[in-house]
Amino acid sequence: MIKRVIGLHFSPNGGTAKIIERITRDLAIDLDSYLASDVEYACYDMLEAINEQPVIDEEAVVIIGMPVHIGKIPLPAIRLLRELNGKGALTIALVSYGTATYGNALYELYSYAEERGFTIIGAGAFIAKHGRKNSVHLLRPDLDDIEAMEEFCRAISHKLKRLSGSEVAGLRLKPAPLMIEGKMPVHKVSRFSPRAAEVAEHTFERANIVIRRKPEWFL
Numbered sequence: 001m002i003k004r005v006i007g008l009h010f011s012p013n014g015g016t017a018k019i020i021e022r023i024t025r026d027l028a029i030d031l032d033s034y035l036a037s038d039v040e041y042a043c044y045d046m047l048e049a050i051n052e053q054p055v056i057d058e059e060a061v062v063i064i065g066m067p068v069h070i071g072k073i074p075l076p077a078i079r080l081l082r083e084l085n086g087k088g089a090l091t092i093a094l095v096s097y098g099t100a101t102y103g104n105a106l107y108e109l110y111s112y113a114e115e116r117g118f119t120i121i122g123a124g125a126f127i128a129k130h131g132r133k134n135s136v137h138l139l140r141p142d143l144d145d146i147e148a149m150e151e152f153c154r155a156i157s158h159k160l161k162r163l164s165g166s167e168v169a170g171l172r173l174k175p176a177p178l179m180i181e182g183k184m185p186v187h188k189v190s191r192f193s194p195r196a197a198e199v200a201e202h203t204f205e206r207a208n209i210v211i212r213r214k215p216e217w218f219l
C-alpha cells in the first residue's frame, strides 16, 4: 500500500525543484483520492542538510530529479545519490534540461538509482529554465512543456494504480525495465576544467538552436 510520496531534488538554480515539487504534489493528491487513505507527501533538497530523513521503503513512491549538465548528471548529485538506499521503493527518475539535449543524463540517473535499490517505473526529461542569462531559449518552459508534465503525471499515476492493484499477499510484481537509450558517460571535462565545460556546453547549446526539443518520457 502506498503511504507517502517523496520528492528528492538536486537543483542548484531551482528549476528541477519546481518540477519535482509539482509532480510530487499532484501525484500524492491523485493517489490519495484513489486509494481513499491518507497519502502524505514531502520534498527534500539534496543540497541541504536534512534534519528529518525521508522514510524510503516499499510503502513510498520516490521521485528523484536532477539537472542535466553537459549531457550528464552533475558529479555532486551522483555522490549524494550514492548515499541513499532505495529499499525497493517504486521510483520515478526525472532530469531537467535547458532545451539543448539531455544526452546520457536520464540513462545515468536510471542506472545509478537502480544500483542503489530504487525500482524505476517511469522516467522523463522535462524542460526547465536555463540558468544562464543569455540562454537562447528564454521562453521555455512554455505552456506545451507544462502540459506535457501534466500528461506525464496522469500516465504515471495510472501505472502506479495498476501496480498497487497487482500486489498479492505482499508480493509486488516486478515492473519491466524501461528502454532508455544511453551509456554511462565519463565525467572528464567538468572534473578537470569547469571553464572548458562551460565553453563546451555553450557551443553545444548554440549548435542545437534549430531543433525544438520536447519533453520525453518512458513508462
Ligand SMILES: Cc1cc2nc3c(=O)[nH]c(=O)nc-3n(C[C@H](O)[C@H](O)[C@H](O)COP(=O)(O)O)c2cc1C
Pocket (backbone or CB within 6 Å): 010, 011, 012, 013, 014, 015, 016, 017, 067, 068, 069, 070, 071, 072, 096, 097, 098, 099, 100, 101, 102, 103, 127, 128, 129, 130, 131, 132, 198, 201, 204
Ligand atoms: C554547467 C551547465 C551545463 C548545462 N548543460 C546542459 C546540457 O547539456 N543540455 C541542456 O539542455 N541544458 C543544459 N544546461 C541547462 C540545465 O540543464 C537547466 O537549466 C536545468 O534545468 C537547471 O536545473 P536547476 O535549475 O535545477 O539547477 C546546463 C546548465 C549548466 C549550468
